[in-house]
Amino acid sequence: MYATERQQQIISTARADGRVEVKDLAETLDVTPETVRRDLTVLERRGLLRRVHGGAIPVERLGIEPAVADREGRMAGQKERIAKAALDEVPEGGSIILDAGTTTVRLAELLPTERELTVVTHALPVAMVLATRPNITLHLLGGTVRGRTLAAVGAWAERCMADVYADVAFLGTNGLTVERGLTTPDLAEAGVKRALVGAAQRSIVLADHTKVGRADFAQVAPLAAIDTVISDSDLDAELADEIEAAGPTVVRA
Helix, strand or coil, rough: CCHHHHHHHHHHHHHHHEEEEHHHHHHHCCCCCHHHHHHHHHHCCCCCCCECCCCEEEEEHHHCCCCCHHCCCCCCHHHHHHHHHHHHHHHEEEEEECCCCCHHHHHHHHHHCCCCEEEEEEEEHHHHCCCCCCCCCEEECCCCECCCCEEEECCHHHHHCCCEEEEEEEEEECEECCCCEEEECCCHHHHHHHHHHCCCEEEEEECCCCCEECCCCCCEEEEHHHCEECCCCCCCCCHHHHHHHHEEEEEEE
């Protein structure tokens, strides 16, 4: 059995049973525990499994959407590199949309102070970073604020986006797969994100490698609707190729 076939069987078993054990996999696949551990490491880097003691859990079974405060310190180095790479996509002047998310907040912090930019956001943390910047014209969308993401959602926010057509939208996502595109756990959040995509000439997704290969409850948009995906260098090269085949350009920062 080739490594890719073995890893696919591991994923299928994990999703069916909710968990896999190194010992059981080694016996079933007739390989050493060290080989199984290497496979689990590869699958975790691809964002498909989360390693736990003695085995792994599929990301779909983790169940809880982390709050902003819980996400701020995770993958900090990767998010920093992604945000810096995203600066290359910021226009010299014009308008951008910044979605909710810890990586988009970091991008907001890095925005040049010498460029005149119009920024639209539904995220309170983004607005707090940019509200006092003299070179930024800030538009904050209204709506019901989700405590978990500190972002405005609902029909009010979506209606506001109908009046907007920005140069670039920078999006966060909880999950990204070739089959399901961008996904997030909350339907209301997905609705606003979908409106952000529709309100920009170009849409750029900022997602560290742990988000890739994960599919959440609510679909935002197919990959064909996205122009660029910026991830980190830990993103598996084969996965990057699969994403590019579906439409977007992939940048590994």
